[in-house]
Amino acid sequence: MALLAVFGAPRRQVDHADQALAAACEIADAVDDEFQDELGVGIGLNSGKVVAGNVGLLDGAMELEERPAVPLKGKTEPVALFAPRRATQ
Numbered sequence: 001m002a003l004l005a006v007f008g009a010p011r012r013q014v015d016h017a018d019q020a021l022a023a024a025c026e027i028a029d030a031v032d033d034e035f036q037d038e039l040g041v042g043i044g045l046n047s048g049k050v051v052a053g054n055v056g057l058l059d060g061a062m063e064l065e066e067r068p069a070v071p072l073k074g075k076t077e078p079v080a081l082f083a084p085r086r087a088t089q
Contacts, residue, residue, distance in 0.1 A: 003027075017047040018057055025062075025084055 005023060008016030024043045031041050057064070063085040069078035 017045070018061070020045050020047070021057065021062055021084060 005020065007013060007020045007023075013019065024045055028041060028043060031039060064082040065085045067081040067083055069080045072079050
């Protein structure tokens with residue numbers, strides 16, 4: 001099963017990346033609440049007009065932590081990845 005959500009279309013939204021990040025965190029929390037360790041999800045976010053891009057946070061409300069860079073086809077250098085820093089519960 002998969003889900004694709006588009007933020008900022010058909011009308012441009014300045015905070016589309018913040019909206020997408022908040023939705024991704026809410027989905028991950030809902031899956032964890034419902035299924036605990038029985039089901040895991042992977043969520044990827046992209047911002048911009050390209051297939052691989054940056055996720056920006058205009059207001060800095062969510063702290064991000066850097067993950068290991070990955071090689072991407074068509075890029076000469078590995079691309080940095082970031083994930084939202086989750087509060088420990």
